[in-house]
Amino acid sequence: MRISARNTLKGQVTSLKLGDVEAEVTLQIEGGAEITATITRASAERLGLAEGREAYAVVKASDVMVAVDDPGR
Numbered sequence: 504m505r506i507s508a509r510n511t512l513k514g515q516v517t518s519l520k521l522g523d524v525e526a527e528v529t530l531q532i533e534g535g536a537e538i539t540a541t542i543t544r545a546s547a548e549r550l551g552l553a554e555g556r557e558a559y560a561v562v563k564a565s566d567v568m569v570a571v572d573d574p575g576r
């Protein structure tokens with residue numbers, strides 16, 4: 504796989520919920536964190552997604568926000 508996105512996280516599908524049109528996919532990545540994405544059902548089927556299968560979360564965003572806790576509140 505070659506892709507231009509820099510934020511590619513390899514993981515394992517831990518949950519796949521198929522709806523009529525959309526699919527909710529949860530990947531567990533290294534360190535135990537989970538990422539959930541909503542994609543089309545057609546894409547999930549085309550990719551052959553299933554629980555236990557390895558897949559990649561590809562994060563492509565034009566903006567990244569940073570926040571901190573306000574210790575004064």
